[in-house]
Amino acid sequence: MSGSDVKKPETRNELIKMLTEAAKREVESKGKPTKPTVVGTAKEMEIHRDTIYSWLKEFNVDFKEIVDHMSVLNETLENSGPAFLIGESLVGEGNEVAHIDLMIGDKNGPVGQAFATGMTSLSAGHTPLLAVIRPNLPPKPQTLIVPKVTVKNMEDTGKIFGPAQAAVAKAIADSSEEGIIPVDKLDDWVIICSVFIHPQATDYRKIYQYNYGATKMALQRALKKYPSLEKIIFDKDRAKHPIMGFKVPRLWRPPYLQIALDAPSIEAAKKVIEALPGSDRIILEVGTPLIKRYGTRVISELRQSAKDKFIIADLKTLDVGKVETDIAYEDTADAVVAAGLAPAETLDATVSEAKRLGIYAVIDMLNVDDVLIKLKSLKDLPDIVILHRGIDQESGRTCGLERIQMIRKAFPNKKLLIAVAGGIVPETAKEALEQGADILIVGRYVTQSKDIERSIHDFLELTPSMREDIDLYRVHTE
Numbered sequence: 001m002s003g004s005d006v007k008k009p010e011t012r013n014e015l016i017k018m019l020t021e022a023a024k025r026e027v028e029s030k031g032k033p034t035k036p037t038v039v040g041t042a043k044e045m046e047i048h049r050d051t052i053y054s055w056l057k058e059f060n061v062d063f064k065e066i067v068d069h070m071s072v073l074n075e076t077l078e079n080s081g082p083a084f085l086i087g088e089s090l091v092g093e094g095n096e097v098a099h100i101d102l103m104i105g106d107k108n109g110p111v112g113q114a115f116a117t118g119m120t121s122l123s124a125g126h127t128p129l130l131a132v133i134r135p136n137l138p139p140k141p142q143t144l145i146v147p148k149v150t151v152k153n154m155e156d157t158g159k160i161f162g163p164a165q166a167a168v169a170k171a172i173a174d175s176s177e178e179g180i181i182p183v184d185k186l187d188d189w190v191i192i193c194s195v196f197i198h199p200q201a202t203d204y205r206k207i208y209q210y211n212y213g214a215t216k217m218a219l220q221r222a223l224k225k226y227p228s229l230e231k232i233i234f235d236k237d238r239a240k241h242p243i244m245g246f247k248v249p250r251l252w253r254p255p256y257l258q259i260a261l262d263a264p265s266i267e268a269a270k271k272v273i274e275a276l277p278g279s280d281r282i283i284l285e286v287g288t289p290l291i292k293r294y295g296t297r298v299i300s301e302l303r304q305s306a307k308d309k310f311i312i313a314d315l316k317t318l319d320v321g322k323v324e325t326d327i328a329y330e331d332t333a334d335a336v337v338a339a340g341l342a343p344a345e346t347l348d349a350t351v352s353e354a355k356r357l358g359i360y361a362v363i364d365m366l367n368v369d370d371v372l373i374k375l376k377s378l379k380d381l382p383d384i385v386i387l388h389r390g391i392d393q394e395s396g397r398t399c400g401l402e403r404i405q406m407i408r409k410a411f412p413n414k415k416l417l418i419a420v421a422g423g424i425v426p427e428t429a430k431e432a433l434e435q436g437a438d439i440l441i442v443g444r445y446v447t448q449s450k451d452i453e454r455s456i457h458d459f460l461e462l463t464p465s466m467r468e469d470i471d472l473y474r475v476h477t478e
Contacts (some may be wrong), residue, residue, distance in 0.1 A: 002437070003198045006045055006046065006047050008055070009055065009059070011059075012059040012060070012061060013174075013177075013178040015055055015056075015059050015061055016061060016178060016179060017178050017179035018045070018065070018215050019041055019052070019063070019175070020066055020179040021179065021183075022041045022042075022044040022045045023036035023041045023044075023066050024036075024182075025044045026040040026041055026043070026044045027384050028040055029044075035067050035445075036066060036067060037064055038052055038053065041066070043045075046238050053189060057226060058179060058295045068224055069394045074299050081109065081132055082105055082106035082108055082110070082111075082112070083104070083105040083106050083109065083111075083185075083189065083452070084103070084105040084106075084109055084111055085100045085103070085105060085222040085223060085225065086101075086102065086220040086222055087100075087101075087104070087105055087217075087218035087219055087220070087223075087226070088100065088101050088102065088221065089102075089213075089214040089215075089217035089218040090214065090242075091210045091213040091214040091217065092206065092209070092213075092214070094206075095198040095200045095201040095202065096198070096201045096203050096206035096207050096210055097196075097198065098167075098195075098196065098201075098210035098211040098213070098214040098215075099148075099196040099214065099423070100190060100193060100194065100195060100196075100211065100214040100215050100217075100218040101148075101194040101218070101227040102192065102193050102194070102215070102218040102219060102222055103191065103192045103222075103338075104141070104181075104189055104190070104191045104192075104223070105189060105190070106188055106190075107188060108112060108191050109187065111189075111190055111191075111192060112190055113302055115142075115192055116143050118144050118146060118192060119144065120286065120360070123166050123303065125147075125149065125151050125152065126146060126147050126148075126151070127151070128144050128145060128146045129144075129145050129160065130142065130143065130144060130145070130264050131143035131144070131163065131165055131168045131172060131191075131193065132165060132166070132169050133166065133169045133170055133173055133321070134166070134326060136167065139170075139172040139173035139176065140172075140173075140176060140186040140187065141172065141176075141181065141186055141187075141188075141189040141191050142190050142191070143168060143169065143190070143191040143192070143462050144190070144191070144192045144193065145160070145164070145165060145168055145193050145194075145195050145246045146192065146193070146194045146195065147160050147194075147195055147197065147198045148194050148195060148197075148198060149196060149197055149198070151156070151260035152199070156197070156199060158172055159197045159201060159204070159207055159325075160195070160197060162204060162207075163204045163205070163207040163208035163211070164195050164197055164207055164208075164211050165209045166208060167207070167209070167210075167211035167212040167215065168193050168195065168211060168212075168215045170212055170216035171211075171212045171213075171216040171219065172191060172219070174216065175216060175219050175220075178262075180216075180219060180220055180223060181219070181223070183256050183418060186304055191219075193215060193218075196198035196217035198271050201414065213424030214268025217376065220364050223406075224417075237249075237250040237252040237253075244301065244373065246307045246308055247308045249280070249283075249308065249309065249334065249418060250310075251283070251360070251383075251384075251438075251439075253280075253419060254438035254439065255281070255433055255437065255438055255439065255440065255463070255465060255466055256281055256282070256283050256438065256439045256440070256470075257279075257281055257282050257283070257439075257440050257442060257456065257459045257460065257466070258282075258283045258284070258285050258312070258419065258439050258440065258442065258447055259272065259276075259282060259283070259284055259285065259442060259443075259447070259456070260285040260287050260314070260421070260441055260442065260443040260447070261284060261285060261286055261287050261290055261302075261447065262287035262288070262289055262290065262443050262447070263287075263289065263290070263446075263447060264289040264290055264292070264293040264294075265290075266290070266294060266298060266301065268447070269286075269290060269298075269302055269307055270302065271452075272301065272447050272452055273305045273306050273309075273444070274305065274417040275453050276306075276358050276452075276453070276456065277453050277456055277457065279456075279460060279462060280385065281466055281468075282309070282456065283310040283311070283312065283439070284302070284306060284309050284310065284311045285311075285312045285314050285441065286298060286299050286302065286311060286312065286313050286314060286333075287314050287443075288314045289317050291296065291313065291314065291315065294376070296313060296315075296327050296328050296330075296331040296333070297331055297335050298331075299311055299313055299328065299331040299332055299444055300331045300332050303332050310334045311332070311334050311335075311337070312333065312334065312335040312336075312337060312360075312362065313328035313331075313333035313335065313337065314337045314364075315335035315336055315337055315338065316337060316338070316339045316364060317336070317337070317338040317339060317342060317346065317350055318338075318341065318342045318346065319341050319342065319343075319346055319350075319355065320346070320351040321338055321346040321347065321348075321350030321351075322344070322350070324336065324338075324350075325349075325353040325354050325357065325359075325361075326357075329354075329357045329359055331366065333359065334359055334360060335354070335359055335360035335361070335383070335384065336350065336354055336359065336360075336361065336362065336406075337362040337363070337364050337386070338350040338362070338363055338364070338382075339363075339366065340360070340364055340365040340366065340367075340368040340371070340374055341363055341366070341367060341368060344374075344377045344378060345387075347363060347378055347382075348378055348379045348380070350363075351363075351378065351379075351380050351382050352379075352380065353379070354382075354383075355380070360382075360383040360384060361382040361383050361384070362382055362384040362385075362386060362419075363375075363384070363385055363386065363389055364386040364421075365385060365386060365388055365471075366386075366388040366389070371385070371387070371403055371407065372406060372407065372410050375407070375410070375411070376410075381411065381414055381416055382416075383416070384416075384417045384419055384438075385407065385416060385417070385418050385419070386419045386420070386421055386441065387401075387403055387404065387418065387419070387420050387421070388420075388421040388422055388441075389421070389422030389423060401420065401432055402435070403436040404418050404420075404432075404435045404436045404437055405435065405436060408436060408457075417438040417439060417443050418436065418437055418438050418439070419437065419438065419439035419440070420432045420433030420437045420439070420440060420441065421441035422441075424440050424441060424442050424443075424445070425442075425445050426458045426459060426462060429442075429459055429462060430462050430463075433462060433463055433466075434475075438465065440459060442459065445458075454462060
C-alpha cells in the first residue's frame, strides 16, 4: 500500500480506529509490549508523519489517547490471568438519569462465569436480558443487561426491553466499530451491564440517549482503568455526590479560618452562621461553653443551618477519650478536640477512635509547657494541633508562633495541620500565616462584630490563597 492509497478519515472516530489499528501493528511488529509512536504508526500506514499530525489537529485528537488505549491492551496481554475490567458512569438528569455499572472480560474468567450465572440464575424483578440492537441482532462482545431497580409491571418491562436494551447494545456496537474494544477480543470477551431505570421515567428518547452515553463512557473507563490514583486523590475531597445532597468537607487545602462559636447561646450561634459569606475556607467550632449548656446535640441542630460546613466539637476532653469522641460523632461532628493536658492514654484513645470513625482528632495545647514532648509521647499524631492562649490570658498579641516551625522540623514527613488561637485579629493573623499556620481560630472579633461578614472578609483578604475559593468557581466536568 502506498501513501496515496490511504484514504483520509471522514470522522474523528474513523481516525481513532485507523490509528489504533496501525499502532497495534507497530507494537506487534516489535515483538514486545511497548508504546506506539506517531512515526512508527505513520510507517505502518505508509504515509508521512506530517499527514498524521494534520489529521490529529483537524479532528482534535491527542495521540496520547491512542497511546493510553494501547497501554491498556498491552497490560491485558501481559496479565497471566483472564481480563477483568470494571467501569462506571452516570449521565443525564431527572427521572431518566442513567447509571451504568459495567464489567468486561474473558469468557473463561470471572466475568464469563458471572455472565453464565446471570443467565441461568434468575431473580424475580431483576431478570437479566441480552442486549440487542434490534430483535435477532446482538452486538459483540455479547452483553448481559441486569436491571438494578425491581421491575414490577409491564410498564417497567417496556423501558428495559425497549430504549435501555437498545441503547446499551448500540453503545457496545459503536465502541466495537470505533476500535475502543479490540477487534480480536470481540468473540473472546463478554460484558455485564447493570442498568438503572427510575420507576417514574417516562421519556423513552432520554432513557435511550442517557443510557447510550453512560454505557459508552463506562466502557471507555473500564478499558482505560479509570480513574487513576492521581485522579482519586485530586478529587476525593473536592467531590460532592449529586444524590446525597450535601458535601462531606475535608481540610485538604489550608489555610482556613475557624470561627469559634463560644457564646453559650444557640440563637447567637445561628446568627453568626446566617451571616457567613460563601467560602470553602471557613470552618466552624462549636465551643466548649455552647456544648456545656446544650450538650453535643447542639451540633446536630446547628448542622441544619450549615450542612456543608466542617464542624469541630471543642470538647476539651481530659478523660474517656473514646466515649466522648463517639458521642460527638453521633451528633455529626467532623472533628473532636481533646485537651493537651490529658494523659497520653486519653489522647491516644481519642486519636485512635477518631481515625476509626473517619473524623479528625484535634489536640489543644493550652497550658502545655512543651508541645514537642507531648506529641512525641503519643502513639499516633492527631490531625490538628492547636497552639492556644486562653481568653483569660490574651493581651492583644500572639505568642509562641516560633513553635510552628519547631513542630514542622520535628515531624517533617507527617501530615499535620497547625492551628493558632488566642488574640487572633487581622494583624496577628497575617504574622501567623507567614510563620506557617494552617488554621486561624477567631472568636470575638467575628462573633461580637456588628458586621460579621465584613469581619470575616478582613481575614479572607489577607493573602491570595485565602481569597481563593474552588467551590465558588469550579464547575465539575468529566
